[in-house]
Structure formats: C-alpha cells, structure tokens
Amino acid sequence: MSDTLTVHHEHPENASEFVANDSRAHWHDQSLWFVRSKRDKAASTLPEWEELRARASAIKQHAMSRLGDYLEEFERNAQKRGVTVHWARTPAEHNQIILDILEKHSAKKVVKSKSMLTEECHLNPFLERNGVEVVDTDLGEWIVQLLHQPPSHIVMPAIHIKREEIGELFHKHIGTDAGATDPPYLVNAARGELRRKFLNADVGITGVNFAIAETGGFVVCTNEGNADLGVSLPKVHIACMGIEKIIPRAADLGVFLRLLARSATGQPITTYSSHFHGPVEGGEMHIILVDNGRSDILGSPDFRRSLNCIRCGACMNTCPVYRRSGGHSYETTVPGPIGSILAPSRDAKTHKSLPFACSLCGSCSDVCPVKIDLHTQLLTWRKEIFIRGLLPWKKRIGMKFGRILFANTWMFTTAGRIGRWLVPKLPRFMVYNSLNPWGKQRELPPMPKQSFRQLYQQRKPK
Amino acid sequence: MPRVGLFIPCYVDQLYPQVAMATLELLERYGCEVDFPAAQTCCGQPMANTGCVTEAKPLAEKFLAIFKDYDYVVCPSGSCTAMVTHHYEELLHGQPGFEELRKKTFELCEFLVDVLKVGKVEGRFPYKVGLHNSCHGLRELRLGSSSEMMVERFNKAGQLLSGLEGIELVPLKRPDECCGFGGTFAVAEEAVSCMMGLDRIHDHEQAGADVMTAGDMSCLMHMYGLITRQKKPLQVMHVAEILAGRQPAKEIATTQPAAVVSR
Numbered sequence: 062m063s064d065t066l067t068v069h070h071e072h073p074e075n076a077s078e079f080v081a082n083d084s085r086a087h088w089h090d091q092s093l094w095f096v097r098s099k100r101d102k103a104a105s106t107l108p109e110w111e112e113l114r115a116r117a118s119a120i121k122q123h124a125m126s127r128l129g130d131y132l133e134e135f136e137r138n139a140q141k142r143g144v145t146v147h148w149a150r151t152p153a154e155h156n157q158i159i160l161d162i163l164e165k166h167s168a169k170k171v172v173k174s175k176s177m178l179t180e181e182c183h184l185n186p187f188l189e190r191n192g193v194e195v196v197d198t199d200l201g202e203w204i205v206q207l208l209h210q211p212p213s214h215i216v217m218p219a220i221h222i223k224r225e226e227i228g229e230l231f232h233k234h235i236g237t238d239a240g241a242t243d244p245p246y247l248v249n250a251a252r253g254e255l256r257r258k259f260l261n262a263d264v265g266i267t268g269v270n271f272a273i274a275e276t277g278g279f280v281v282c283t284n285e286g287n288a289d290l291g292v293s294l295p296k297v298h299i300a301c302m303g304i305e306k307i308i309p310r311a312a313d314l315g316v317f318l319r320l321l322a323r324s325a326t327g328q329p330i331t332t333y334s335s336h337f338h339g340p341v342e343g344g345e346m347h348i349i350l351v352d353n354g355r356s357d358i359l360g361s362p363d364f365r366r367s368l369n370c371i372r373c374g375a376c377m378n379t380c381p382v383y384r385r386s387g388g389h390s391y392e393t394t395v396p397g398p399i400g401s402i403l404a405p406s407r408d409a410k411t412h413k414s415l416p417f418a419c420s421l422c423g424s425c426s427d428v429c430p431v432k433i434d435l436h437t438q439l440l441t442w443r444k445e446i447f448i449r450g451l452l453p454w455k456k457r458i459g460m461k462f463g464r465i466l467f468a469n470t471w472m473f474t475t476a477g478r479i480g481r482w483l484v485p486k487l488p489r490f491m492v493y494n495s496l497n498p499w500g501k502q503r504e505l506p507p508m509p510k511q512s513f514r515q516l517y518q519q520r521k522p523k
Numbered sequence: 524m525p526r527v528g529l530f531i532p533c534y535v536d537q538l539y540p541q542v543a544m545a546t547l548e549l550l551e552r553y554g555c556e557v558d559f560p561a562a563q564t565c566c567g568q569p570m571a572n573t574g575c576v577t578e579a580k581p582l583a584e585k586f587l588a589i590f591k592d593y594d595y596v597v598c599p600s601g602s603c604t605a606m607v608t609h610h611y612e613e614l615l616h617g618q619p620g621f622e623e624l625r626k627k628t629f630e631l632c633e634f635l636v637d638v639l640k641v642g643k644v645e646g647r648f649p650y651k652v653g654l655h656n657s658c659h660g661l662r663e664l665r666l667g668s669s670s671e672m673m674v675e676r677f678n679k680a681g682q683l684l685s686g687l688e689g690i691e692l693v694p695l696k697r698p699d700e701c702c703g704f705g706g707t708f709a710v711a712e713e714a715v716s717c718m719m720g721l722d723r724i725h726d727h728e729q730a731g732a733d734v735m736t737a738g739d740m741s742c743l744m745h746m747y748g749l750i751t752r753q754k755k756p757l758q759v760m761h762v763a764e765i766l767a768g769r770q771p772a773k774e775i776a777t778t779q780p781a782a783v784v785s786r
Contacts, residue, residue: 072712073711073712073713073714073715076712076714076715077713077714077715080714080715080718081714083718086718087722090722094697101670101671104673105673107673108673110673111672111673111674379671381700381701381703381715381719382712382715382719385715385718385719386715416574417707417708417711417712418712418715419705419708420658420701420703420704420705420708420712420716420719421572421658421659421705421706421708422658422662422700422701422705423658423659423661423662423663423669424658424662424669424671424699424700424701426662427662427669427671427672428671436662440572440574442574443572443573443574444574444576445574446574447573447574447575447576448574448576452573452574452575456573456575456707456711457575460569460570460573460575460578461575461578463565463569463570463578464567464570464575464578464579464581464582466564467533467564467565467567467582468564468581468582468585469564470561470562470563470564473533473564473565477536477537480537481537481538498710498713499709499710499713499748501713501717502713502717502748502749502752503717503720503745503748503749503751503752504747504748504751504752505748506538506539506744506747506748508538509538509539509540509541511540512536512537512540513531513535513536513537513539513540513543513544513559514536514559514561515540516540516544517543517547517559517561518561
C-alpha cells in the first residue's frame with residue numbers, strides 16, 4: 062500500500078480481508094461512527110446549518126465557474142504581498158519545484174504539516190530519494206510515516222491504528238516505555254521528539270485549506286498548531302494547494318470555517334485557523350498551485366461538483382462501507398465516497414471497482430457540507446465504466462441476460478415459475494455452494510407456490 | 524375513484540406475493556380502483572445501478588407504455604419508485620407521457636399520506652417494531668427526514684404505523700444506516716454487505732424489536748437471509764403487511780422482555 066505498491070487489488074478483495082477481523086472491523090466502524098455522531102451534535106447546534114451548506118455549495122460552484130480568473134487574481138494579490146507563486150500541472154512538476162527551492166537554500170531538513178496534496182504527489186518518497194529528510198508533524202501523519210503506510214483517512218490519518226500499536230511503535234522508534242499506552246504520555250513523547258525536528262528544520266511545508274482570491278492570503282486549519290510552528294522557525298515556507306482550494310472573498314471564509322470542523326470532527330472550529338499573508342521578515346514564501354487532473358474534472362459537467370470538496374472527511378465517517386473496509390482498501394490517496402469519484406477521474410481502469418464499493422445509500426450526499434451529489438456521481442461513474450468497456454464481463458453478460466428476460470413478460474413469469482418450483486426440490490449443496498455468493502452467509506427467501514400475478518388472476522372475478 | 528396502476532417489483536411478484544396482496548388490499552380499503560397490469564416485469568433498476576444504461580432503457584420504455592394511462596402508479600418499494608421518479612429522466616427524457624408518469628408515481632406510504640390523506644390507520648399490532656428506513660425511500664424520495672440533515676423530523680411510514688393499536692416503535696441507535704443490500708452490491712461486496720446487515724439486525728435486537736419492518740422488501744430479504752441462517756427470533760414484515768392487518772408469522776409473547784443479545 063505504500064508508494065512502491067504496483068499490484069492493485071479490487072475493493073471487494075481488500076474489504077473482505079478487513080471484515081475477516083470482525084472485532085477490529087467493528088472497532089473501526091464504531092470509532093468513525095462516534096465522529097459522525099459528534100458531527101450530528103455540532104451541526105444541530107446551528108439552526109442555519111442547511112442554509113450554510115447551500116451557501117457553501119453556491120460559493121464553490123461560482124468559484125469553479127470562474128476558476129481561471131480567481132486563480133490569476135489570487136496570484137496577483139499574493140505577489141503583491143511578496144509571495145512567489147508557482148504553477149504545476151503534474152505531481153512531477155510540483156515535486157521538482159519544491160526540490161529546486163530546497164536546493165537553492167541548501168535545505169536538507171523539512172517539516173511538513175498535513176497536506177493531502179503532497180500525499181497525492183508522493184512528495185515524501187521523492188524528497189527522500191533526493192537526500193532530504195521530511196518529517197510529517199501532524200501526530201497522525203507522523204505515526205503512519207513511521208509505519209511506512211499511507212494515511213487511511215484524510216482528516217484522521219492513523220484512525221485505523223490502535224493505541225497499543227502506537228505504544229509499540231513509539232517504544233521502537235523513540236524509546237518510550239515498553240507496553241505504555243497512556244495517550245498523554247505518548248503524546249508528550251512525540252511532542253519532545255517533534256520539537257527537535259521543528260528546531261532543526263530548514264524549510265516548512267504546509268497545505269492550504271482556503272486561498273482567498275481577493276486578498277492573496279490563505280488559511281491553514283490544524284488542531285495541533287504544527288503548521289504555525291513549522292513555518293515560524295524556518296525562514297522558508299512552501300504552501301502546496303490544489304487549484305480548487307480558491308474562494309473569492311475573505312467574507313466567504315466564515316461560511317467554510319463554520320462548516321469544516323463541525324463536519325470533520327464535530328468541533329465548532331479547529332484549534333488553529335492560521336492566516337498567512339506573506340513571508341516572515343527576512344524569509345521567503347512560496348505557493349504552488351497544482352492541477353493534476355483537476356481541470357479535466359472541471360471540464361466534465363457530471364463530475365465538476367466534486368471540486369467543491371473541502372476535504373472534511375465527513376463522507377468517510379458516514380459511509381457504511383468505508384467504516385467497515387478501512388481507508389487502505391481503496392488504494393487511493395483520498396479514500397471513501399469522494400475518493401471513489403476522484404480516483405477514476407485520473408485512472409478509470411485501475412480504480413474501476415471503487416464506484417461499486419457503495420450501496421448507493423446516499424448518506425454521503427446528505428452529510429456533505431458543500432452539497433456534492435456524491436452518490437449520484439458514483440452512479441454516473443458506473444455508467445462511464447460500462448460505456449468505456451471496463452465493466453467485468455460477468456456483470457455485462459448478467460445484465461444483458463436480465464434485460465432479455467425482463468423484456469419478455471412470458472419468459473420472466475416462466476423463469477419465475479420454474480425457479481420457485483425447482484429451488485425447494487434441489488439438494489442443499491446445489492443451491493448453497495461457491496457459485497452462490499448470496500448463500501455464503503444468507504438463506505434464500507422461502508419460495509411461494511404461487512406468484513402475485515397468479516393470485517391476482519384467481520381473485521379478479523369477485 | 525382514482526384509478527391506480529399497481530406497480531409490483533419483479534421479485535415481490537415472484538417471491539413475496541403476500542406483500543403485493545397487502546398493498547392491493549390497502550389501496551382498495553382507501554377507495555382506489557386498482558389494476559395490476561400483467562405485462563409488467565422489472566423497472567430496470569439492477570441494470571441502471573450497474574451502469575448498463577443501454578440495457579435499462581428498453582425496460583424503462585416498456586414500463587412507460589404499460590403505466591402511462593393510469594391516474595396514479597403506486598409501488599410498495601421506495602427503491603423501485605425512485606428508479607421511475609429520479610432515474611428514468613436520463614432514459615426517457617422527452618418521451619411523450621414520461622413527465623406525467625414521473626409526477627403520478629408514488630411509493631405506497633407516500634401515496635397514503637400525501638395523496639389519499641390517510642390519518643389514523645385502523646388495526647391492532649401489539650408488538651415491538653423496529654422501523655428500518657430503506658435508503659432510496661429516505662434519501663431520494665424523502666419519505667422521512669434523514670439523520671444527516673438538520674431539518675424538522677418526520678417519517679411517513681412511522682406516522683402510519685404509529686396509528687395502530689398496541690404498536691411500540693422501538694428507538695434504534697443508528698436510525699437510518701444502510702442494511703447493505705444495495706442490489707448487486709449484496710453479492711459483489713458480499714463481506715461488507717453481510718456485516719452491514721448483521722449490524723442492522725443487532726441494532727433492532729438491542730432495541731428489543733419483535734418485528735423488523737421496512738418499506739422495501741429487498742432490504743428485508745437480505746436481512747431475513749442473515750436472520751434465518753443465524754436462527755435468530757427476529758421476524759421481518761413489510762410495512763404494507765402490518766398496515767393491512769397481517770400478524771407476525773410466528774407467535775410472539777406480548778409480555779416478552781427485551782431480548783438480551785451480545786455480539
């Protein structure tokens with residue numbers, strides 16, 4: 062599952078492996094449901110919640126409809142503040158820009174606060190290959206970094222790891238007491254270790270939650286203050302953002318900040334909402350605007366609204382499939398419902414099973430703070446996969462057969478009659494075997510002697 | 524007297540005739556002239572949900588031809604109703620009669636509450652009932668408020684059921700989580716699907732339900748399959764059966780304390 066992983070598995074395969082550990086799968090489900098419940102409580106305290114969602118959606122859709130203009134406005138205003146703005150079409154360009162900046166400053170040590178974009182670009186392994194030490198300073202990200210794993214959730218990267226496992230990991234890497242699982246103790250140990258990294262860093266990298274076209278400033282939301290510290294000590298700050306992070310005005314920020322943390326973790330606001338408006342005295346600030354397929358999504362009316370996403374993770378917390386299959390089962394940087402829309406946009410063939418890793422329950426669409434029609438887009442992706450000829454042949458043949466059967470009323474009723482007569486007569490092993498995934502854990506319904514249409518015919522005369 | 528075309532999901536016609544019969548009786552009880560057009564088969568949802576739009580289209584066209592002349596089309600399934608009202612658009616856009624069909628097609632509880640203005644349903648059902656909110660009915664048809672949305676709480680099936688004498692609707696820990704049926708999802712993602720189903724069942728058990736009901740027989744077919752394999756006492760009944768006055772198939776001691784269950 063790391064960057065070097067080349068073999069891709071279909072989602073059902075990964076998911077059944079996750080489910081096989083029943084107690085862990087239930088622990089994972091309950092941990093995330095707890096966050097969803099906190100979100101419900103937080104959202105319910107605002108009578109204007111649905112109004113806020115509608116407004117956020119409208120602002121984002123407007124911003125996306127004039128994305129080019131707003132990005133250029135942002136660039137101009139950021140430059141006026143002394144910021145260097147870079148444009149990257151691909152992850153490779155993004156990574157190279159960063160490496161060039163680091164080389165200019167002979168920088169060898171980098172501290173990085175949480176940024177899903179740098180995960181998407183696989184920045185860490187790239188920098189490490191070029192002799193740079195990168196430390197993820199968000200506690201969850203640091204934990205998965207030490208484990209050589211990708212994050213399994215975009216807001217809580219280490220949500221799949223148990224406290225005992227963290228204790229063991231810290232014992233091995235930073236010498237905490239063997240068997241220690243006390244959260245304050247472990248957090249303090251991590252704090253001490255990360256503090257050294259902060260003090261010695263040459264460059265700080267952050268993500269961007271919101272970039273404001275009108276001011277050229279941007280906002281980074283964290284709960285640990287690690288973004289602030291990471292860019293306050295080193296003199297060089299590099300901020301990496303996907304081009305969809307733009308919002309038109311500073312006044313729009315209030316709408317999003319009220320929605321983001323409530324949707325993500327049920328907090329009224331993140332502990333730190335750090336506003337950046339240019340470099341520190343004697344320092345440098347760089348912003349890298351990354352496309353990486355986003356303008357292709359913008360060009361597609363069906364999927365454009367997926368660019369509304371503010372990466373709160375609420376769709377993951379609510380998704381009954383995500384909660385029971387874990388973030389790694391998706392084999393993408395962004396997992397869950399939104400990830401299952403974004404990943405096929407980049408590579409439909411590799412990620413063709415993801416739009417089907419969904420029961421179409423629609424909970425994600427109702428929970429989304431920016432009203433992305435997630436489950437509808439997942440359904441649209443299924444159609445795309447069929448049209449592009451990527452649907453597995455079994456499903457294709459099955460559906461063709463179904464259409465032929467259902468198009469002819471006589472064939473349908475005859476098949477039903479034969480099935481209802483035959484199934485109860487068959488020995489159990491002929492019904493319940495490896496060819497029948499329904500019957501692995503489930504009984505078939507009892508077969509009635511007569512169908513409704515037969516009963517209806519008999520009833521009609523009276 | 525409104526002329527209602529009875530739209531019975533294909534698998535309900537073949538496997539759950541008692542649910543269709545209860546629907547028919549209910550509609551007649553409230554003064555409808557009901558006709559079951561025998562040419563109907565399947566609305567095409569399995570094909571559409573798999574992405575096979577070209578396979579779904581002829582079935583949608585067949586459906587339109589069969590049902591276009593009724594005053595109303597009523598179906599005891601939120602999911603199949605949503606196929607017509609929410610997903611036929613891209614298959615039948617602009618075809619004569621489609622817009623009218625879309626507007627006159629209703630899920631059963633929705634039709635009883637919104638069109639027939641049924642208030643209190645006469646009847647007795649002295650049992651503890653867990654109401655499973657099937658997803659498409661809830662989040663596409665809006666037969667109730669979903670727990671995600673911060674809107675005034677309502678539930679059309681719950682409203683009808685609570686009128687019955689003796690019924691106790693038990694509160695669930697997760698009021699509207701998906702059961703994991705999801706059509707082909709049930710077999711394509713068998714492991715997650717069954718885990719979701721068992722979790723739903725467990726929620727109804729911990730709430731002390733004797734009977735689990737839903738507006739969609741597909742969810743109940745999936746959960747019945749799990750319940751039966753695990754030999755659990757919980758019974759399943761479609762909302763239409765309960766409203767039409769049917770009683771649980773297996774006897775339930777009405778003073779039975781809430782079952783204590785552990786995973």
